Amino acid sequence: MLDFLFGQLVATHATFDVVTLSDRTTQALAEDPWLAAGYALLGLAGVGGFLSLLGMALIYVERKVAAHFQCRLGPMRVGWHGMLQSVADAIKLLLKEDIIPDRADRVLFLIAPVFSIIATTLGLILIPMSPSLQVVDLNIGVIFISAVSSFGVLGILLAGWSSNNKWSLLGAMRAGAQFISYEISVTLSLLVVTLFAGSLQLSEIVQSQQDGWWIWRGHIVGLVAFFVFLIASTAELNRPPFDLPEAESELTGGFHTEYSGLRFSFFFLAEFINMFIASALAATLFLGGWMPFHIGGLHTFNGLMDLIPPGLWFAGKTTFIIFLIMWVRWTFPRLRVDQLMRLEWKFLLPVGFINLFAAATLVITKLYFFPW
Amino acid sequence: MSYIDPKKSSRSAIEVGGVPVNIVVAPRGATGDKREGLLTIFYKSVKSLLTGMKVTIGYLVRPSTVVTQQYPENRETLKMFERFRGQLRLVKDENGYMNCNGCDFCEKACPNGSIILQDRRNSVSGKSELERYLWRLDSCTFCNACIQACPHDALEWSDGFEAAVYDRRLLVYTLNDYAGPPVNHIKRFKKKAGTPEDRVEELLATMEPRHQYGGPTPLSGKGMPGVPPLKTD
Numbered sequence: 059m060l061d062f063l064f065g066q067l068v069a070t071h072a073t074f075d076v077v078t079l080s081d082r083t084t085q086a087l088a089e090d091p092w093l094a095a096g097y098a099l100l101g102l103a104g105v106g107g108f109l110s111l112l113g114m115a116l117i118y119v120e121r122k123v124a125a126h127f128q129c130r131l132g133p134m135r136v137g138w139h140g141m142l143q144s145v146a147d148a149i150k151l152l153l154k155e156d157i158i159p160d161r162a163d164r165v166l167f168l169i170a171p172v173f174s175i176i177a178t179t180l181g182l183i184l185i186p187m188s189p190s191l192q193v194v195d196l197n198i199g200v201i202f203i204s205a206v207s208s209f210g211v212l213g214i215l216l217a218g219w220s221s222n223n224k225w226s227l228l229g230a231m232r233a234g235a236q237f238i239s240y241e242i243s244v245t246l247s248l249l250v251v252t253l254f255a256g257s258l259q260l261s262e263i264v265q266s267q268q269d270g271w272w273i274w275r276g277h278i279v280g281l282v283a284f285f286v287f288l289i290a291s292t293a294e295l296n297r298p299p300f301d302l303p304e305a306e307s308e309l310t311g312g313f314h315t316e317y318s319g320l321r322f323s324f325f326f327l328a329e330f331i332n333m334f335i336a337s338a339l340a341a342t343l344f345l346g347g348w349m350p351f352h353i354g355g356l357h358t359f360n361g362l363m364d365l366i367p368p369g370l371w372f373a374g375k376t377t378f379i380i381f382l383i384m385w386v387r388w389t390f391p392r393l394r395v396d397q398l399m400r401l402e403w404k405f406l407l408p409v410g411f412i413n414l415f416a417a418a419t420l421v422i423t424k425l426y427f428f429p430w
Numbered sequence: 431m432s433y434i435d436p437k438k439s440s441r442s443a444i445e446v447g448g449v450p451v452n453i454v455v456a457p458r459g460a461t462g463d464k465r466e467g468l469l470t471i472f473y474k475s476v477k478s479l480l481t482g483m484k485v486t487i488g489y490l491v492r493p494s495t496v497v498t499q500q501y502p503e504n505r506e507t508l509k510m511f512e513r514f515r516g517q518l519r520l521v522k523d524e525n526g527y528m529n530c531n532g533c534d535f536c537e538k539a540c541p542n543g544s545i546i547l548q549d550r551r552n553s554v555s556g557k558s559e560l561e562r563y564l565w566r567l568d569s570c571t572f573c574n575a576c577i578q579a580c581p582h583d584a585l586e587w588s589d590g591f592e593a594a595v596y597d598r599r600l601l602v603y604t605l606n607d608y609a610g611p612p613v614n615h616i617k618r619f620k621k622k623a624g625t626p627e628d629r630v631e632e633l634l635a636t637m638e639p640r641h642q643y644g645g646p647t648p649l650s651g652k653g654m655p656g657v658p659p660l661k662t663d
């Protein structure tokens with residue numbers, strides 16, 4: 059219809075070639091080892107820099123958004139509208155004394171935060187931010203991410219155990235129980251998209267949304283999977299309203315009660331970057347990742363949408379979901395432990411399973427929107 | 431499930447001392463009520479969650495709801511809200527005459543003994559009047575009892591909250607800036623038939639200035655630069 063009205067502006071929409079940083083490294087290895095080393099270094103530095111910069115930016119945004127949700131202004135003093143507040147806080151954290159409790163399990167206590175941050179980094183390298191901006195593109199990407207995110211909770215459990223503090227241990231146990239429960243729902247909704255896309259590779263899942271994003275191409279099933287994923291991953295992130303592992307009013311600080319300085323900042327950073335990863339994953343799986351907004355068949359419309367670079371699409375979608383998670387955090391009260399478990403086992407899990415069966419039916423009958 | 435059902439509540443109004451009072455009687459739902467269906471519960475919970483989110487996003491998109499003040503940058507324009515209790519102050523009329531006649535009501539009303547009054551008798555009018563109004567901010571709990579007790583509307587709260595000092599003796603204020611007749615006494619004196627103009631002048635001449643820190647101060651009676659020592663009698 060649009061084609062008819064506006065003429066054939068763009069014949070076919072552009073197809074995107076995915077080139078990851080690891081691909082480039084492998085290619086360059088044959089010709090120029092130095093270039094390969096350069097690419098590898100770029101990847102390492104990029105992930106490291108991205109991790110800390112994004113962490114600081116997210117903390118600043120969170121504080122600002124939270125403040126305005128509560129009729130406050132948030133940080134206003136350091137830099138323009140408090141822009142440099144996170145930098146100041148980071149410097150302060152790095153200069154703080156690193157305290158190890160007297161009867162703590164020293165070795166475990168020291169490596170626990172490292173586990174957390176490593177898990178986060180491993181998740182981050184897989185996120186496809188644009189066709190040319192992805193560090194590694196594993197063919198089992200979805201499985202890898204859910205495996206690696208369980209690694210993070212190992213850090214939390216170790217932290218709680220090794221702190222030799224009852225609050226920490228209680229928080230860690232809660233984190234473990236919460237993670238095991240909600241991981242099921244996350245996986246069930248990941249499986250829905252995997253069924254739709256027919257692939258576990260993140261870049262292929264993005265490519266499969268060329269004609270429309272899964273959240274609405276998969277009828278209501280996609281929508282339900284999206285919300286289940288959002289709720290369950292918020293619970294996995296230990297963010298309010300599911301922040302029982304560090305419930306301040308009950309457990310002081312939960313698993314990171316005894317941590318200070320750099321090690322505390324590892325947990326803190328991991329928590330915020332995990333929020334980014336969860337949002338980016340939700341955007342990638344359900345909202346098309348870096349894929350522009352396409353409607354199958356409308357070439358002109360799709361061509362116009364292609365004018366906006368994929369990186370911007372990804373950033374916009376991820377920002378939207380991050381905002382959604384923050385919005386939920388600053389609106390809802392915290393759940394009780396039994397309510398938390400009831401929500402997962404009695405509601406999300408059955409819904410997830412029914413949804414998965416519906417998705418399988420949908421895939422077999424090929425009843426998508428825009429089946430061409 | 432038992433819950434309070436706003437739809438079944440009855441409303442009525444009675445008058446207590448001329449003030450209308452609304453009465454809402456909300457019966458609790460019977461404990462044996464039938465459990466709602468799963469879909470109803472789901473619908474209700476989603477609806478209430480969305481209502482909450484609507485409230486918070488309303489604050490986010492309207493910057494006018496922000497209550498934070500950028501103090502001290504906006505020190506010049508800062509306006510405290512109506513019922514703010516800053517510091518105690520004596521009400522003065524446009525001529526600078528105060529309402530307070532030293533009747534002691536506020537001193538008696540204060541639960542902390544934060545108000546200490548000294549009276550004197552005016553030599554011209556023969557009436558009792560205020561000599562010194564001492565207010566101890568250091569022991570005041572800002573309970574408002576003194577203001578409610580005052581029969582002459584002579585006390586009020588100011589907006590000032592910058593009371594931090596390095597010496598607690600500076601927290602004992604003399605609130606009146608003159609010792610002498612209040613505005614009421616002056617008016618009545620003028621109205622008295624056949625009062626010559628110079629008698630009024632004479633009355634006004636009995637006023638003596640009082641400094642904020644001119645009165646006695648605590649701290650074991652010792653003095654400090656600019657503050658005379660405490661007189662204990």
Ligand code: SF4
Nearest residue numbers: 540570571573574576
């Ligand atoms: S506000 Fe209360 S405590 Fe303070 S001076 Fe008045 S009566 Fe006393």
Ligand code: SF4
Nearest residue numbers: 530533534535536580
């Ligand atoms: S302030 Fe009011 S109550 Fe207190 S002495 Fe003066 S007139 Fe009386």
